[in-house]
Amino acid sequence: MDNVLENALSIIRKEFNKVPIDSIKILASGFGSIVIEGNQGIIFRIARNVDIAKKYVMECKVLPQIEKYLNVNIPKPIWYKFNRALPPYGIMAYRKLEGNPIAFSKVNQRNRDILAKEVANFIASLHKIPYYKHNFRIIPKIENDKRVLRVLRNATSEFLKSNLTDNEYKKMETWWEKILSDETFYHHRLALCHGDIWYENILVDESYTRIVGVVDFSDMKIADPAVDLAPQIYLGREFHNAVLHEYINVFGHDKSIKHRIKRHRELREVYGLYYVIKHNQVEEYEDTISKIRNNIILNN
Missing domain, CATH: 3.90.1200.10 (Aminoglycoside phosphotransferase (APH), C-terminal lobe)
Structure with a gap:
């Protein structure tokens, strides 16, 4: 398993208490992020570098403010973690949106x-x-x-x-x-x-x-x-x-x-x-x- 993903799962299971995470599905794995789906349709985005992690912080602060202006659904962040020192440098979570x-x-x-x-x-x-x-x-x-x-x-x-x-x-x-x-x-x-x-x-x-x-x-x-x-x-x-x-x-x-x-x-x-x-x-x-x-x- 990817070391960044393995470390992220350890953090999620320890600190994310909204739903248990006992199984995951990898949705995407790029050079900036890993995206996985956990139990009950929770999406986790995992940052491979600090630049991407900072962008997660921006999303978590801004998306709740712009949702009311838009005519389609956008992610509603329910949890995020930022750690400049060690990978994974950032994790954000939101409930999966409808559609493909x-x-x-x-x-x-x-x-x-x-x-x-x-x-x-x-x-x-x-x-x-x-x-x-x-x-x-x-x-x-x-x-x-x-x-x-x-x-x-x-x-x-x-x-x-x-x-x-x-x-x-x-x-x-x-x-x-x-x-x-x-x-x-x-x-x-x-x-x-x-x-x-x-x-x-x-x-x-x-x-x-x-x-x-x-x-x-x-x-x-x-x-x-x-x-x-x-x-x-x-x-x-x-x-x-x-x-x-x-x-x-x-x-x-x-x-x-x-x-x-x-x-x-x-x-x-x-x-x-x-x-x-x-x-x-x-x-x-x-x-x-x-x-x-x-x-x-x-x-x-």
Whole structure:
């Protein structure tokens, strides 16, 4: 058994007294978190590093405050533990939500527009939240900022130079110069964003006609609204376009939003690389490089 999981189970059985934990089901095991289901539908998220553990703390403080604004269910934290010294660095628990993550293979012409409207309505309801009226200092405010992107470039360039061909690296450097000089990208309004609202974090009913829940708010931020629209491309161009159409119906025309969505879609891959470098996730290197090739180098 994974040492982090084994230690977490020991802590849960000792300190979590709401229900006994005598059997578990591993739902997901990634390079940031392990997710398990215990007795009576209790979900436990277990942090592999301090950065993720801090995000759990943010979720536990913020989610109860935003629930009333949203039109679908979100996790209701019932317990969490933060320990900076030793793994597991953080654990949070909530009762399992109804529904199942959207499966790519089940989205088709019959349900695509219905689901797109549902997703757009959720994103719009989140972006309407008056975050400035709440004590949300724990949520990072991340504007599209050249200084931040220069740091990201410096943190990933050496790795990319060692793992790309000379021609690929040259194209990557050209892309960086373009995004850093792209003044359109740096002018936008701010909204409370989910931060990682791709289809596996969206729960749907059995008929695939209604979004019933959204999970994993650990990348929540106050940022460019395009951040939450960018991942919708993972369900295809037509789905993405349908979500954007419905979103614009709510907020009105934003002349640069399509352009900013494209930039955020590209930056998702670079931030993913930064994360695996920082946490030495060697097994993820090949996949992250492949994503950068396909989504940045070959598209610019």
